[in-house]
Every structure is written in structure tokens, then in C-alpha cells.
Amino acid sequence: MMRYTSFTSYDFILLAQGLGVSLALFAVTTLIGLLIGTTWAIVRFYRVPVLTPLITFFAELLKNSPVLVQLFLVFFGLPALAKINVTPVEAAVITLSGNTAAFIYVIAVSAIESIGRDQIESARVFGLTRWQVLRHVVAPQAMAFAVGPLTGLLVNQLQVTSLISVIGVVDLTKIGNILNLRTLKPFIVWTIVGGLYYVTAKLIALGGARLEKRLRAHTAWKGL
């Protein structure tokens, strides 16, 4: 007998849709965050005056305040202050991209700084330009250094996407909420939702570990 509170096969489609929204938001904000964060780090590498301290200050702000507060600021604050209407999805993309960018900036800066001065000198001395040094000598080594922390960050940022459900984006968590209210079986619903996040996070971590192994292949000792 079918009751209002029982699970239906349609619920799996709902869950899949929610997961899709979460993943899409995660992917888009990660890409934008990577782009902005590394651009900031490159600006810092060139020691651009004025811009560099400005970026550092802005990244500090984003890094040291709760994402939820940032989300409210964008979703409720922006329309109130600048009369710009932002949809929940827009607010989510702006907030999560900015937040991810700030953390990627920190990782990229420390990765670049982990490359010894001797590496930069030995390339500069052969006449490579600052850009060529960055592209051929610094970036590949910094990337190998950054993949570990970056993977950790992305696993965390995936979980952070669940916050956007509070402003009405129908992501995996929001679907969980809907199913929970209808079925009144919180233990089952949230276990399934949690499990889906877990599997996705695990896949990200796995991908990161693989990439790291490949980027660090050159340090592997293969014997003389």
C-alpha cells in the first residue's frame, strides 16, 4: 500500500537532481575560484604595487569570516545596498567562488614560496623572463606542492556548498530537507544524503591523490 510518507522511485530522481545541482555549483565555483585565486597569486608573484596588499587584505576578509555570513551579505545585502537583484543561484556562485578563491590564493602563494630562490635564479641567469620562469620552473613545481592542500580544500568546499540550501537553492541538502519533511524518516534520509556527499568527497580525494602522484613522479627514486 502506497502512503504519503513512503519512499518512491521518484525520490531517487530528486536526489540525483539535488546531487547534480550541488556538483554543478561545486564545479563552477571551483573553476572560478581557481582562476581568480591563481590570478591573485600571480599578481603577488610579480609584486604589483597597491594591488598585492589589496588582494591580501581582501583574501583575509573572505578567509576569516563565516561563509554563511558572506552568503547573507551577498543575497540580502547586495540588493539592499546597491539595488542589484541576485537570484539564490547567483548569490551562491558569487559567494562560493570568492571563498574558494581566497583559500586557493593562500595555497598558491605558499606553494610558490616553497620553490627555492635558487630555482628562480638558475632560470633567470640563463635569460628566461619572469613569465617563462613562472611557467616552466615555478608553476610545475608549485602545482605538485599544492595538489595535496588543494584536494583537502576542495573536499571541504564540497561540504560548504550545503550552506546554500538556506537561501533556497535546491541542492542535495535542500532535497534532503524536502524528503525529510515528507517522509518523516530523518535517519534514513540524512544517512542517504550524507552518504552521497561522502562518496563524492571520496572521489575528489582519490582524483587529487592520483594527480599528486603523477606530478611528483620525478621525485621518485628509481635507483641509479
Next chain:
Amino acid sequence: MLTLLGKVCDMISARGVHKSFGSATVLDGIDLDVSVGEVVSILGSSGSGKSTLIRCMNGLERLDGGRITIDDFDVSNPKQLAEARKRSATVFQLFNLYPHMTAVENITLAPIQVLKIPRAQAEAEARALLDSVGLGARSDAYPAQLSGGQRQRVGICRALAMKPRYLLLDEITSALDPEMTAEVLNILAQLARTGTTMVFVTHEVEFARTISSRIVFLDKGRLVVDLPTNDFFASGGGMANPRIAQFLAKMRKD
């Protein structure tokens, strides 16, 4: 007349070079010329300013006074520095190879990026260079897979691949054990025979004696002596200077 003028330019020329780090004066008015075809060894105890002098020549340190030109290109002028750097190549004490690149990639990076040599040609040249230093079989190894002596030989190939007029060698055997030192010095002897111009900062006094045309002795940032090799080691020449005699005696003891 033109050829004469041309000849005048064919040298590294340092005039009144001053360099200090904070309150410590490291180079205190150095005058030194190195002409094409010469092998000039720079001796001196640690802290005498030898390495700093090389680092001023290749533009890694900014001069606080004086002037260094390579074939008339002023290393203190950012635009001329690029040209000066094309004419000289440095081998470092700690190799400074790029760890994420194979031996061949280490050697071809600058020729491809700076000299715009086609990749295939640059690679062929790199392999030939590695062959000539006995590393043909290790061409595709990463630095982590090479011994210290092998790494330094790659370092030398990397410098030679730029076809420099002047080879700047900054204590290139200081981080190597005697056996590996011998590997590297053999290559230098070979290069000296083929007429490569070298500025050789070193602690290997006996080896410097065999390959150098001139010996320069630095002490506390000043150039104490600049003599043809035979005169330097003659009792009435450099040895007459107590500071040098003391230095040589200490080196021979070690």
C-alpha cells in the same frame, strides 16, 4: 681599427666593484678583466667575496658601486643584462637543476625559450653534450635519480648548451666528494683544452694551477693579487704575500 675595437670588447670587465650586505662590505673596489680564451681562477678563503663577484657578473646581485660589462653590455642595465646573460652561463655550487625536468629537459629549457632553437635541434645538441660528459645513457633521468657528480655534469651541459662565450663556475665541486670532484674536474680540463673561457671560483688550488692562465686572489673583498699562474705560485710572486702563503699552506694541509 675596427677589428682592434672589436677585440677590446671581447672581455668581462669589472671596474671598482662594490657590494655590501647591510653593514658588511663584501666586495671593496674590485678591478678585473677576463678576455676571451683565458681561464681565470679566483681563489680566496670563505667569505672573501669570490662567489659574490660571480653573482655580480651574472646579475644575480645588484652592484652598490662600480661597473661590470660583458662584451660591453652593462649588467646593471636591465636591458643590457639580457644580452650579457646570453654571452655568459653559470654553473652553480649546488647544481640548481630543475627537479621536475629530465636531464635533457634541464639542458634544453633555456636554448628553446631564450635562444629560440627548435626543440628537435636543442634536444639533439643536449644529448650530444650529455654523451660528451659520459651521461648519454642518463639523458632521460630526473635529477633525483642522479648522483651529485652526475648532477653537476648535467649542470655543466646546461651551461654549455647556451654556447656561452664565458663560463662562470661558482665553486662547482664544493658539494662533491673527491671521486665526484674528479669526474667534474676532468670535464673542466677538457673544456680548458678546447679554449673555453672560464671564470673559475674554487678551493681546488692544485687543479686551478693546472688549468688556469691567471690566478686572482681575493681577501676581505679586495683583489690582493692578479698574476699569471706560474708567477702566482713562484716564491717571489704571489707566495711573497703572507696572506696567500698562509692560505695555500692551509689548503694543502686539508
